Amino acid sequence: MGSQPEQRRAADIVRLLTLYRPLLDAYVIDFFAEGLWARLPPPWQAALATAAPPQLAGLLGAGGGAGGVAWPLSLLAFAAAARALALPRDGGGSAGGEGGAPRPPCQSPRLHPLLRRHVKPKKQHEIRRLGKLLQRLSQATGCDHVVDIGAGQGHLSRYLAFGLGLSVTAVEGDSRLAATAQRFDREVLRELEKMGGPPPRRCRQTPPRHPPCPLTPRAPHHVAGRLDPGAPWGEFLLPPDPPGQQPLARNPLGGVGGAEGGQRVLVTGLHACGDLSPALLRHFARSPSVAAVASVACCYMKLSTPPQPPGCPLGYPLSAWVAGLPGHELSYRAREAACHALEEYRGRLDGENDSLRVHCYRAVLETLIRAADPSKKHPGVQTVKKAHALSFPQYARLGLPRVGLDPAAVPLDSEAVGAMLEQQHKVVAFFSLTLLLAPLVETLILLDRLLYLREQGFQCALVPLFNPRFSPRNLVLVAARIPLGTVLSGLDEDGSEDEGTGGAEPPGEGQSPPAPAARHQPQ
Template structure:
């Protein structure tokens, strides 16, 4: 069940080809991108606008799974938690006809999502006028966006409230999150377990290094009973790296491999300047391989709020750079553990649900080449039996 096993590519008929499994580093391209690597052939043009290929693939696959799961469990409303700019919510509501509430803690992202909603509605209306045979069945419902920070350790009343145009009694909710960061994925699990209104769950996790300790891991009694179950920050952070992408970089053996060496050197400068500032997030620095190490460090210092003009020990930085090959070797060995760590975290969540009597599965729905965090945790409060197989199949 490691992060990227079991992915299956659809046949030309649109169904899963039995036994045609994706392994890690397969190097194949999903059929939806064969004609154009930047455009999914399985999404219409309005839903592709402003959406990168990776996200196109993710929202289509997860959206279709949520639609099927919603139909199977009789859910009246989908709640997309950590919805960001709303790409998944828009596809589920305006593309698949679901009633969707989007919850996001960043006001700016919500405002952006609302603007994109209106832009998409206008594009769909124009498309229908140009193409009269496209018939819209029923009224369109844009996602209902809510600015709200979800506390991982407490129930969120807003998350559970039905929409005004949903039945006020007997509401059945489906919770979903596309790469919900850190404790946000754990919050989805807790709401599913504690709230009778929530009938189903489809969660794709990410950012394991941001899990609270304790609280975010372990969740299950079984994993908590294992000797040495602890996962320090370094292991959890490593589990979020893309094994497939780094394997490709190793094969090319290009200058891009020095990124981790530069980042390690930057960390030594940060810890010398501010010992209490450990492992700060550093926004991506473009074209690292074209920079001198001191230039990279100066840009990195600025990104973490430190003075980029701090005096630097150039001899020490050059000595760090001389260790580049050793850093690559160390990082490669550490990355081999990533699937094992991710497996332990995801199985802990699966067991947590099963220990409480719920029905849960881990399903590989994304191509690992595009989306390394490719497993969705699906849970229901009543058994679906063979219906789980339907969730994995591709729509035509």
């Protein structure tokens, strides 16, 4: 057993997931086709069969249950263990408390209006919070050059460059998105020219709700290319997809990322998909010129896992510690579940939202599909818009043609279908149990990455940076070649500003940062 808290937590998670692997690996669409309800312990079945959605929300929440249900002790122990082992996700200006529908984010008052164009409020919240962290990393490391990997349409890059005055290289594998990002940059530059040039950028401490600091005319540099996780930092680019230009012989970052004499850089990826996040960590670990990395992951189901061809790097596991734990393997279904939004679903349960019936609809449809054609299992039925507002026959008539079946040849109003639809509450209860395990899978994956960096002697921490109620993938892995205490201190001070709740101002020039906030850091 490892001595580090992170090692012990990872080992405990693996043991718990092993105990409940049949639940973890189950697809809720198989609820009727494979008799998933019967797999639950009989005492759990009895309690869950009579539980109302708000009571299930209580089981998912920190309170451990709601009044009126005598939960079996084994179920309470399962729920308590799952909650205790998952990394805390509160932070980043969380508001609203337990229960209720997630509070939608507002336009960020601290983000310049030109940087809010084309950016949804959720993304505004994310780029401002991550930009704040990268600004602190820049000050602590003395690096003012940020490489934004998987930059997409460049929203984060624009904020870092125009809003914070950092030198930014935005790397995006889709050449069409890179072209869109450049077009958005040109819009900002044109508006700045109309304003006659920006006034000085830096702002000293200002009263709350003061307009955001003015912009600089410093646009990011965009590069269309994909990250090669096995190449040296100075040569990491592959041609973009779709190819918009000839393959690049050298990394256009030039000497910026070189290990010898090049300028040090910070590397970030906001919701870097699948194997892209582990690739960022590998580049940081083996490239001395990368001073720090801030990685926000997503799409865990796209991670490369064993077995892989020789020479192909794994996305999970990364660390020697997790790789050595018996039962550490995570199925595609388990990694897919880790991408679900527990807080959002808990809000739907608490409000008894009509959308809860959709899982039952899909499970009934799966049963009908297999009865009509046993060769079809888990066919890709595209999302039916506003399915919760439809009757089941209406829903099925839209879904069946998408898998090559004629709705007229499938009985949609039979007694068997009616009997399955009457078990909607059981489907909801079963899915709620699987969601209790989802944060554990995400925690294990992120701890594996943290331990990978720890094994190589780096300073690192996992920080809940965004509000999880509308940004579920809110944990950022921060790693640097310097101590992180001053970087992470006071990050929560302005966490509520994006939601318009009047949080405290960040420290102005010459001021000392607030006292360090509690973080999940190595001891």
